[in-house]
Amino acid sequence: MTLFDRWTSALDQLRGQGRYRQFAVPDGIDFTSNDYLGYASLPNPPCPDLSRSGTASRLLRGHHPVWDEVESALSAWHGAEAVLMMTSGYAANEGLISTVMEPGDWVATDELNHACIVDGLRLAKCRRFVFRHNDLNHLEEGLKSEAARCETGRERFIITESLFSMDGDRAPLREIADLADRYGAHLVVDEAHSTGCYGPYGSGCVDEAGLRSRVLASVHTGGKALSLPGAYIAGSKLLTEYLTNRCRHLIFTTALPPAVGAWWLAGLPRVQSDHNRRLWLENKAARFRAELAARGVRAGGTEYIVPVVIGDDARAVAAATRLQEEGFDVRAIRPPSVPPGTARLRISIHADHEPAVLIRLAESVADALSHV
Numbered sequence: 093m094t095l096f097d098r099w100t101s102a103l104d105q106l107r108g109q110g111r112y113r114q115f116a117v118p119d120g121i122d123f124t125s126n127d128y129l130g131y132a133s134l135p136n137p138p139c140p141d142l143s144r145s146g147t148a149s150r151l152l153r154g155h156h157p158v159w160d161e162v163e164s165a166l167s168a169w170h171g172a173e174a175v176l177m178m179t180s181g182y183a184a185n186e187g188l189i190s191t192v193m194e195p196g197d198w199v200a201t202d203e204l205n206h207a208c209i210v211d212g213l214r215l216a217k218c219r220r221f222v223f224r225h226n227d228l229n230h231l232e233e234g235l236k237s238e239a240a241r242c243e244t245g246r247e248r249f250i251i252t253e254s255l256f257s258m259d260g261d262r263a264p265l266r267e268i269a270d271l272a273d274r275y276g277a278h279l280v281v282d283e284a285h286s287t288g289c290y291g292p293y294g295s296g297c298v299d300e301a302g303l304r305s306r307v308l309a310s311v312h313t314g315g316k317a318l319s320l321p322g323a324y325i326a327g328s329k330l331l332t333e334y335l336t337n338r339c340r341h342l343i344f345t346t347a348l349p350p351a352v353g354a355w356w357l358a359g360l361p362r363v364q365s366d367h368n369r370r371l372w373l374e375n376k377a378a379r380f381r382a383e384l385a386a387r388g389v390r391a392g393g394t395e396y397i398v399p400v401v402i403g404d405d406a407r408a409v410a411a412a413t414r415l416q417e418e419g420f421d422v423r424a425i426r427p428p429s430v431p432p433g434t435a436r437l438r439i440s441i442h443a444d445h446e447p448a449v450l451i452r453l454a455e456s457v458a459d460a461l462s463h464v
């Protein structure tokens with residue numbers, strides 16, 4: 093079998109399973125992207141036109157004073173000691189985890205954590221305890237048995253998303269922080285889907301719960317509600333200093349262009365003061381969930397990410413195709429993005445969706461489910 097045969101047969105297998113993926117030019121009303129606050133369609137706030145190229149690693153000529161300004165604005169937003177910009181949320185999670193967690197360390201990770209957390213843990217080669225989704229008892233069982241081993245010099249960590257990307261439910265952060273304190277574990281929270289949307293001035297769930305001083309680090313991306321390229325890690329000065337010296341995902345990659353830093357500086361005050369959009373988002377998500385329930389459609393989660401689990405991959409694709417034909421850009425999410433047997437429609441509500449459109453979509457979802 094040649095290499096090409098291997099690829100062709102893997103692709104054929106994906107087609108057979110209904111899991112083949114390809115790009116599609118966006119069409120229809122957007123219920124797919126993570127543009128929760130609706131900024132992607134607004135013009136950028138005015139900002140200086142800085143260089144459009146990073147040209148080198150930030151540790152070489154890729155640094156620009158704009159990044160110092162961005163990082164200090166972000167630190168102030170979170171009340172964190174320090175912030176370190178990264179090129180993407182994927183790189184931020186994978187880089188943070190693989191730098192900070194070492195072989196022999198023990199990490200409890202929620203079973204639904206994102207692929208970049210899973211990959212970071214693989215790179216870290218640490219010991220992993222995968223706890224059932226949001227299950228505090230299971231997490232505590234793991235912590236207890238790890239504590240009983242009494243190994244010295246080995247660190248314990250807990251890592252969770254604050255709002256789960258495919259399930260639309262929130263982690264019980266306060267309770268997890270209590271367990272972390274009780275068992276001497278460091279807490280890391282991925283705020284990819286929360287940043288901009290929760291808490292005082294939109295800085296996320298960690299700050300909303302007053303947990304800043306109790307987390308080792310929180311990870312944020314600009315790529316979702318903030319509609320900005322890049323991502324960052326918030327934590328202590330010592331952490332960002334250590335990462336600057338050891339994190340391969342920062343050291344061995346080209347810095348983001350300074351022009352992007354100018355966008356961040358212009359975009360941040362908008363999101364910080366945009367209480368209205370946060371309120372619209374909350375109200376519209378609640379309204380859409382109520383419209384689905386009124387039509388007998390069971391949705392998972394509680395927030396503006398609304399999963400409707402169908403189970404079978406092909407049926408989920410068929411339901412999404414019907415919705416797309418009616419002008420709604422809703423996609424089917426299949427394994428490996430979600431566990432096998434839980435293919436779903438993932439409907440992402442945005443602050444600027446019109447109520448009438450939400451009602452029409454709820455009708456169409458109910459109709460699609462009865463036909464697939």
Ligand SMILES: Cc1ncc(COP(=O)(O)O)c(C=O)c1O
Nearest residue numbers: 180181182206257284313315323
């Ligand atoms: C929970 C979670 N963490 C991290 C990421 C990665 O962020 P980015 O898109 O900025 O690479 C994603 C993106 O899908 C995500 O859903």
